[in-house]
Amino acid sequence: MTISDYASLLVDAGAYAGREDIAHLFPRFVSLAEQKLNRTLRVADMEKAATLALTEGEGTLPTDFLEARQVLAPGKRVLRARPLAELTVLATSGGAPVGYAIVGDRIRVRPRGAAEMEITYYARIPALTAADPSNWLIDKAPDVYLYGLVEEIAIWERDAAKAGAAETLKRQAIAGLGLADERLRWGNAEIVIGGLTP
Structure with missing residues (x-):
């Protein structure tokens, strides 16, 4: 299944984490993941x-x-x-x-x-909810959401190894998003050296 909105994100996150039994907590985990992303992510x-x-x-x-x-x-x-x-x-x-x-x-x-x-x-990243099931981040980088949500589930479970693995995958997904953003902004830019040149 492709992650395209809030509902498909929750289904995949539950499957990845092996915890479909705590779906009632998923909105809290999505909010926590978004709070962490808002502190660090800066893209166009x-x-x-x-x-x-x-x-x-x-x-x-x-x-x-x-x-x-x-x-x-x-x-x-x-x-x-x-x-x-x-x-x-x-x-x-x-x-x-x-x-x-x-x-x-x-x-x-x-x-x-x-x-x-x-x-x-x-x-801020527009909050992803059942009422607002889509935003630019889930459209552009659903893996960032997926690994962020799996990380929050693992933290809740107090499973350090699982949380660490999910956090590593999330960082890699964010790095990929950042690289795509740099290419978007600076793809064909020229380097100009300021000041006096010989």
């Missing part, structure tokens, strides 16, 4: 863009925000992340923004002001 399919309205130099990040990829000030000028302590001592109002910091679920830009920022960011 996770990228989204949003416009954030700032008030007094602060705005609320999207609810699925994981990490900033690019932040643009008005006029399409790239802003760099700055340490919060450094940002705090910058002028409090007026002038063009010079940097940003992420504080909880908010972005803080200084100097303060009202503006709209464009942000490209890595978004």
Whole structure:
């Protein structure tokens, strides 16, 4: 059977783990696997863009925000992340923004002001559930899900050998996904050496 959605993932994961008897726990295992993937995986399919309205130099990040990829000030000028302590001592109002910091679920830009920022960011993997049985990750790399779920089942069973084997397979699947992502982004890119050349 090909893994194409939530139901087929659960069937295959139960067969791989030899534990069809705990299917009622599978939604928890899928959620745990997704949490681990959200902490480490960064590929093009996770990228989204949003416009954030700032008030007094602060705005609320999207609810699925994981990490900033690019932040643009008005006029399409790239802003760099700055340490919060450094940002705090910058002028409090007026002038063009010079940097940003992420504080909880908010972005803080200084100097303060009202503006709209464009942000490209890595978004959480859309949760896979019975109600939402498909997402980009299961379409592109169902093996990542499969081995992640088998790993969570093995952890629940307290079977270190099985968990280690599943974790190794998951890492290999993630590495393959990462390689495909690099090829997608940089496949025919040219190497350009900056600065003075002889």
